[in-house]
Amino acid sequence: MAFFRPRVSREAEVRYHADIEISKTFPELLGKAREAEQTVRDLRAAQADDLELMAAGQAFDKALTEALRGAEAGQRATFGVKAYDDRIARRKAKATPAGAEWSAEVERLRTLREENRLWGIPRLPRPVPSSY
Secondary structure, three states, rough: OOOOOOOOHHHHHHHHHHHHHHHHOHHHHHHHHHHHHHHHHHHOOOOOHHHHHHHHHHHHHHHHHHHHHHHHHHHHHOHHHHOOOOHHHHHHHHOOHHHHHHHHHHHHHHHHHHHHHHHHOOOOOHHHHHHO
């Protein structure tokens, strides 16, 4: 008696292998984000001007975004190839220890990026037009 076992789509396999390659760079990307964060903290401690803080905050945001992309790729790769096509498989994989660890890391990086976007990048005041 043969059982039918549905295969995953070719697209899911390609995305899975691409995510594996991207997730290999995650530690390097996280290191760059930590360096950028340290730069922002050093500038704040030195009471640098807003232009320097804005540039450092934007560089930190870019580094966090790249690290977040790597973490999301690692999360998807940890979930497995079936999780690309099946939401139940994705939900089951999220409940495993490795899946929960990656999910927590992704959530931590998202929160850190949003906090930086809200409070870490100073906004420069715009001049009011005097044409009134």
